[in-house]
Amino acid sequence: MFKQIVIALIVLIFTVTSVHADTTVKFSPEGGIGQKLVRMYRDAKSDIKVAMYSLTVKGQANALIAAHRRGVNVQVILDTNLGRQKTSMGKTLAGAGIPVRHVGPSGGSMHHKFIIVDGKLLATGSYNISNDAEDHSNEAMLFITDKKVIDSFAGEFDRLWQKGKQVQ
DSSP: OOOHHHHHHHHHHHHHHHHHHTTTEEEEESSSSHHHHHHHHHOSSSEEEESSSSSOOOHHHHHHHHHHHHHHEEEEEEEEETTTTTOOSSHHHHHOOOOEEEESSSSSSSOOOOOOOOOOOEEEEOOBBSSSHHHSSSSEEEEOOOOHHHHHHHHHHHHHHHEEEEOO
C-alpha cells in the first residue's frame, strides 16, 4: 500500500509540474508587467500579434515600433471605440508603418487582452497596456508557452484580423 501511495504521489507531482511549468504570472500595480512586455518585444525574432482593448502607453508603442524597425512583423488589433480616442497609440503605430486594425462594435467591445510573440509566447489576462493598469489597478497577466493554447489564441487573432478595419 505504501509503495502505491509513493508511486501515485510521484505521478501527481510530475503531472502538476508539467501542467504549470509553461505558465508564469505577474500582477500589478507596479508588478513589472509593462517591463516584461517590453522585454518580449525586444526578444522577438519574427512576429508580434497584439489584440488589446486599450493601448495608451507611449513606451510600449515605442518598443513595438523598435521591433518593427528591426524587421519583426508587428500587427495590432484595438477596440474601435477606445482605438479612436486621443490617448490611443493606434495612429502612432500606424504612422510608423505597423498595420493596425480596429474591431467592433457589433453588439460589444473587442475586449481581448493578449499578445503572441513568435508563436511561442502568449501574454494574456486582465491587463490593458495603460498607465492605469501598470500603476493603479489590480491586474494580472499570464505568460504561457503551451503551443496548443498559443495556437488557439493565434486562431482568434486571425479571425479578428480578417474582420478588422485598417487604421490610416
